[in-house]
Amino acid sequence: MRDPRHSDPWRLGPRGRWWFDAALTLGLLVPGFLGHLMAGQPLAALLTAVQVAPLWWRRVHPSAVFAAVALASAAQAPLHDLPIFGQLAFPIAVYSVARWSPRPHGVAALLVGYTGSVVAAWSWIGGFGAPTITLSAVTPYVVSIGAIVTAAWALGFAAQQRERYVASLVARAEQAERIAEREVELAARDERSRIAREMHDVVAHGLSVIVVQADGARYAAAKDPDLAVGTLATISTTGRESLTEMRRLLGLLRDGDTGVAPQPGLDDVRHLVDEARAAGMEVDADLPEAAPDVPDGVGLAAYRIVQESLTNVRKHAGPRATVTLRVTVGPAVEVEVRDDGRGAAAASDGRGLGVTGMRERAAVHGGTLEAGPAPGGGFAVSARLPL
Template structure:
């Protein structure tokens, strides 16, 4: 898989850029030695002064261009022959078009055209190429102007390409960050979903097992037959909880887990029977026939009833009666009400049951209300749209 650095085009690093500029300046100065050999002191001085600023052309393109342009204008009045230093002018124009703001690049191009005319005049006069006429002047102006235009066009194209590549890289990095964020959110949602499932399965199964175990302990001394039946209920509940746990762990693996499917709305009746077997008095008002509802909604309703019954066993107290009602119309209505301790029930404040039930309802666009009711007891009421 390509890394982020692989998406960047190859380019010289800072050190390579410095050495390239040094080689450019050194090559031009080497050519300027011809003026020294010819004894042209003025041409030598101007060549050195025009070429040396190119060392800073990348970071200070506009000041370097202004310096080279000013020296080129002064040279036109002091020296009447072409010099090697004049090669620095198109390089400075390129640098401005490449690294400076757009308006500075356009200004440099216009200055270059004016300089082409001045240079053409001085060259004609310096070479003694006849009279200063339009016919003699045009070839020089066009030739020098073409060099300036080419330098500006190359710099402009390089700047445009760099901006385009930078925008592509920025968009790619933004897309990568968004993809990573989506993966992180999906993983967090999946962890929350599995945490809710595990809480419901473990809390429900263990609450039944604890209650049955307490009952079996007291019944064993007086009626061993009752203890045997209670232990059988404990065994069945433990196996069912283990099966559900295997299914949840199977969600973390690829492929078929080979375990039972997730429970649905029709399995609420099993929860009621299980609660009754555990000694809880339950009055149930459930659909008389199987109901076809979306799997997600059915699972949410099942888990809400399961968690509500678990809370009744944990907090309502002995002798509490529970009313469970499930109705299906344009939405699934779930209500679990008990006449136990209600607001007086003990709680450590660390439970996740109500939080998980509200999250389940919210996932399907539903609502859930839970709290003590007038006259004692506790009620959980949920509505899940279909």
């Protein structure tokens, strides 16, 4: 249930404002005009109509309405030297220009009102039949009229300030909403890029293992069927693991799937080594004896770097390439994968994203990665991930 203490302020809608302005204008015009006519004051009735009628447009053209009311009030001084009903329109016009016009227009209206208070007081004293016009007689009228003008201007000015403040709050809220939407969009884009890198690593590694094993099984089938059966079992296991991880990654893109399967970490590097050896690759691995306690993100990055490096060896280093893998944990996780294969002479279609993805993973954790031909031949990948 909505808390009434925090409800939106009540405001008139467009239709309500129209009715309010109609009631205000007619409520001043009809009794004022008819009242002066019934009192035998046709000139006062006409001046009342001229002063009150412009109030109908006070929201749309406040400055022009004030100018019309002020001119009609100024014309009254030489024509009629007594107060009339239509002079109620003057403070309303002052309020309107102070609320809906630029601030200089409101200040000008206030000054005109002060001037008009002096003129009106001087004219009314004479109309009341005073034999002489003295400062002591005029002052109370000037102060009273000036106070009414000041109050009308202050109310309009305060309303304008409040509207500006509310408008600024709304603008800031809309800007904050746009920024939040943009941040969500950027976060989603980053997450999709991360998932794309993960998918690349999974697919490239799994398929490379499957291709190598399938080639070996094809050649072994004729000479050693038992070896072919074992190789096919490795292909099946690798394919299932790759499909499982692909489903987990695709689940992150679906609504309602949390993708809570555990991410591989540093301790899973041994599985990569065993898998590579099972595929026929010679791997000399130097890994920590016990699984070190490292942040999940750093462990995943190290795992993916090793995975991608072994995949590249399998794809580009050539047959009978030997791999040296070293992983150390200290102030940083350091990964080095070196092979004695073709190195810079390896053919590439130029469309691979493996090295780029590894560099991005290292950069996310404030680390560095170097990849290129190794001295003496082969290819080397060296990464450092600070803890």
